[in-house]
Each structure stands twice: as C-alpha cells, then as structure tokens.
Amino acid sequence: MPASPSTARAINDRLALRLLQDEGPLTATQLKALTGLSRPTVADLVDRLRGSGLVEVVGEAGAERRGPNAKLYGIVAGRAHLAALDVRTRSVSVVVADLLGTTLAEASLPIRDGTATEPAVEQAVALLERTAKEAGVAAVHSVGVGAPGLIDPATGELNDSSGLPAWHRRLVPVLQERLPATVLVENETNLAAVAEQRVGAARDCDTFVLLWLGQGVGAAVILDGRLRRGSSGGAGEIGFLPVPGTSGLPSATDCAGGFHELVCVAAVDALARRHGLDPRTALPSGEGPFLDALADRLAVGAAAVVSVLDPGCLVLAGETGHAGGAALAARxxxxxxxxxxxxxxxxxxxxxxxxxxxxxxxxxxDAAQDELFGPAEGRG
Incomplete structure (x- = not known):
C-alpha cells in the first residue's frame, strides 16, 4: 500500500534532516542527488523545514556563490540544547552542547567518599545547572546519563547494585523532577560502545564487542548495528565470568573470583608492581614483559567472548584499554x-x-531529534 502524501512528506523530511545532520550543510542540488527526490519535492521540503525552524541558510557554495542553487542549508543548532553526564563512583562530569553536538561548556566535580545521598545528588544537579548557565542555555531539552550498574529494560531505571553509591540511583529521578527535560540513563559501557560505533574506533563495524577495563570490568555487545542488552539488561557482565587463574569462583553478589579479579585496575596495578613498575606509568611506558603478562590475562576472558559471539572485532576501552593503546591491543x-x-x-x-x-x-x-524530527528507524 503506497504511503499517504502526509506520510511521504514526513519520510522525506526525516531523510533530508538526517543527511543534513550526518553530512553537514548541503545545497538543494546536493539534497536532490543524495535523496533521489525530484527538484520540486526537495524545494517543498526545504521550505517546510525552514518554516518549522529546523533548517536555515548557513552560507553559499559554488564558484559564483550566488543564486538559489548556491544556498547551503543546515540544521538550526540552537533549536535544542543537550546535556550529558558521566557518573562515576567518586565523581561526575557534565557537558552541555547544541543540537549538532558542539560542546558549549563542560565541568567535572569530585564526590567525596561518605557523602550522604541527598547532598551528593544536589552537588551533581547543581553542577549541571551551573554548566548550562555558563553555556548560556536557559533550558536543556534532553539529558543523557551514563552510570555503572544495570539498566532495567522494562523501566529504563538504574538497578540497585552492590558496591555502588546510593546517590547514583537517586540522581536520575531528581533530574526528572527538577528539569523540564527528557532524562535518559544507560550503562556506561553501553554508551562507550555506541560512541565508538558512531564516532570512534568501530565506525566500520556492524558487529563488535567493547571490553571496559577500569575500576569495574564489563562488555558491551553490538550485533548487526544494534546494542544488545539481554533480558535483564545484564548482557556483557563479564566481570563475573569464571576463568582460570583466580582465587576461586564468583558468586551472584561478588565478582571476586571472576574475570574482574584478573584485569580490574587494582589487579593491573598489582601486576605492574610485581614487574617493578610504577602503576601510574606502567601502561603508557609500554614495558614488554608487563604488557605480555597483562595481555595473557585479557586474552583468557576475551577468548570466551569470542567463542560465544564471534564479533570479529574487540575494542579495548576504560582506563586500561586507553592507557595500553595499540601496543596492548596488538598483544x-x-x-x-x-x-x-x-x-x-x-x-x-x-x-x-x-x-x-x-x-x-x-x-x-537522538532523543531530541526523535521529538523534533520524528523517530528514526533501525537505531540501537
């Protein structure tokens, strides 16, 4: 059944907006070539998008730089403003950006051990409010929050996890209460994988696994271009993976004895000291025997992931993956x-x-664009 005229217009508008988002400013002629639409159809959709305040003329292109065909159309960056929070056990970082993702202001704040839940939450929310004010943003449209722990697929809420501060779970509800904004929370490892897929190391991969190697150890699974969370949101909890070389077996409440015991930051630091190295500089220094020993440990857990998923590509992220760089990855x-x-x-x-x-x-x-442009299909 053919699409109705209104549905066809919505599809064409969404396609043009996505191209302007991904490719940058384009002329009507370029939009025609990229969409395959007729010149009158492109002219109509450009008029609609300009009238809705989503698109504006941002310059001219071509040798002569004049006439209607030379006009460059781009997304109105200030149509909505965004914020992102990276919530760690002892700190929170904030970025405020426009609709194109251009950073307008950023800040970080330590949260001291022992800080009570409500004061910790207030510090995090106040940091976001101050950063938005510094950016000259009166209201944030959408907020993305990355945090350790499992996200319940049914509710989208951060589950209670042993070892994590109580203020982590309280932060998102308070943000939702205080801000006239859409607030989304996702596991930090999953967000890192999405970023690597779209703008980082895995841009050419539809299927890969990201190994998060830091204070905690986990994985994010991207299959056929989509993030896979599992039935309970726990896909990739490889810190609990039983592996040889540990003190025992993990339990439902403690990953000691699992892969975590071999490759968390504390274990990597201890390994560096056994090789007579300063843990703060051991990875960047690229010391051969130490990197060889660490690679042996990492390969044990990675082999289990590969044997089950066959991802074709692994990305090493987190503190250890970043510091080890290409030398560790090659090993x-x-x-x-x-x-x-x-x-x-x-x-x-x-x-x-x-x-x-x-x-x-x-x-x-994505949340802002789905509301302003209409939902995108096929996104993980």
Missing part, C-alpha cells in the same frame, strides 16, 4: 588468535576518557 590480538579459530581484530579505544560522555551526548541528541 591481546596475537594471543587471542592463538586461542581461538575465530579471527578477531583487537583495537584500542579512539575516544579514551571521553567515550562515556560522547555516548551520553549521542543518546540525548
């Missing part, structure tokens, strides 16, 4: 391909410490 790849017949490329993060914030900002931007 893990070599060992992994000796352990498994499934060939797997191992890459270091391209976004480093910014991966979670970038992913949270992309989530906020």
């Amino acid at each position: 893990v790849e070599a060992r992994l391909n000796r352990l498994s017949p499934l060939r797997t490329e191992v890459r270091p993060t391209a976004l480093g410490d910014t991966a979670v914030l970038r992913g949270a900002l992309l989530a906020a931007r």
Whole structure:
C-alpha cells in the first residue's frame, strides 16, 4: 500500500534532516542527488523545514556563490540544547552542547567518599545547572546519563547494585523532577560502545564487542548495528565470568573470583608492581614483559567472548584499554588468535576518557531529534 502524501512528506523530511545532520550543510542540488527526490519535492521540503525552524541558510557554495542553487542549508543548532553526564563512583562530569553536538561548556566535580545521598545528588544537579548557565542555555531539552550498574529494560531505571553509591540511583529521578527535560540513563559501557560505533574506533563495524577495563570490568555487545542488552539488561557482565587463574569462583553478589579479579585496575596495578613498575606509568611506558603478562590475562576472558559471539572485532576501552593503546591491543590480538579459530581484530579505544560522555551526548541528541524530527528507524 503506497504511503499517504502526509506520510511521504514526513519520510522525506526525516531523510533530508538526517543527511543534513550526518553530512553537514548541503545545497538543494546536493539534497536532490543524495535523496533521489525530484527538484520540486526537495524545494517543498526545504521550505517546510525552514518554516518549522529546523533548517536555515548557513552560507553559499559554488564558484559564483550566488543564486538559489548556491544556498547551503543546515540544521538550526540552537533549536535544542543537550546535556550529558558521566557518573562515576567518586565523581561526575557534565557537558552541555547544541543540537549538532558542539560542546558549549563542560565541568567535572569530585564526590567525596561518605557523602550522604541527598547532598551528593544536589552537588551533581547543581553542577549541571551551573554548566548550562555558563553555556548560556536557559533550558536543556534532553539529558543523557551514563552510570555503572544495570539498566532495567522494562523501566529504563538504574538497578540497585552492590558496591555502588546510593546517590547514583537517586540522581536520575531528581533530574526528572527538577528539569523540564527528557532524562535518559544507560550503562556506561553501553554508551562507550555506541560512541565508538558512531564516532570512534568501530565506525566500520556492524558487529563488535567493547571490553571496559577500569575500576569495574564489563562488555558491551553490538550485533548487526544494534546494542544488545539481554533480558535483564545484564548482557556483557563479564566481570563475573569464571576463568582460570583466580582465587576461586564468583558468586551472584561478588565478582571476586571472576574475570574482574584478573584485569580490574587494582589487579593491573598489582601486576605492574610485581614487574617493578610504577602503576601510574606502567601502561603508557609500554614495558614488554608487563604488557605480555597483562595481555595473557585479557586474552583468557576475551577468548570466551569470542567463542560465544564471534564479533570479529574487540575494542579495548576504560582506563586500561586507553592507557595500553595499540601496543596492548596488538598483544591481546596475537594471543587471542592463538586461542581461538575465530579471527578477531583487537583495537584500542579512539575516544579514551571521553567515550562515556560522547555516548551520553549521542543518546540525548537522538532523543531530541526523535521529538523534533520524528523517530528514526533501525537505531540501537
């Protein structure tokens, strides 16, 4: 059944907006070529989008730079403003940006151990409000929050997790109460994977796994271009993966004895000290024997992931993945391909410490665009 005229217009508008978002400012002639639409149809949709305040003339193109065909059309960046929060155990970082994702202001704040729940939440919310004010933003349209812990697929809420501060769970409800904004929360590792997929190390991959190697250890699974969370939101909880070389077996409430015990930051620091190295500089220094030993540990858990999912590509992220860089990734790849017949490329993060914030900002931007432009199909 053919689409109605109104449905066809909505589809065409959405296509044009996505092209303007992804490709940057375009002329009507370029939009015609990229969409395959007729010149009158493109002219009509440009008029509609300009009338709705979503698109504006941002310049001219071409040798002569004059006439209607030379006009460059772009998204109105100030049509909505976004915020992203990276919530860690002892800190929170904030970025405020426009609809194109351009950073307008950013800030970070430590949250001291032992800070009570309500004061900690107030500090985080106040940081966001101050950063928005610094950016000259009166109201934020959408907020993306990245946090450790599991997200309930049914409710979209952060589940209670042992070892995490109580203020983590309280923060999102308070943001929803205080701000006239859409507030979304997602597991930090999942957000890092989305960022690496769209603007980082895995831009050419529809299927890959990101290993998060930091204070906590986890994985994010992207299959056929979509983030996979699992039935309870726990896909990728490889810190609990039973592996050889640990003190025992993990339990339902404690990942000690699991893969976490081998490759969390504390374990990596201890390994560095056993090699006579300063944990603060061991990874960046690229010390051979230490990196070899760490790669041996990482390959054990990575081999289990590869044998089940066959992702073809692993991205090493988090503090250890970032600091180890290409040298660590190459060693893990070599060992992994000796352990498994499934060939797997191992890459270091391209976004480093910014991966979670970038992913949270992309989530906020998607939410704003879905409301302003209409929902996009096929997004994870």
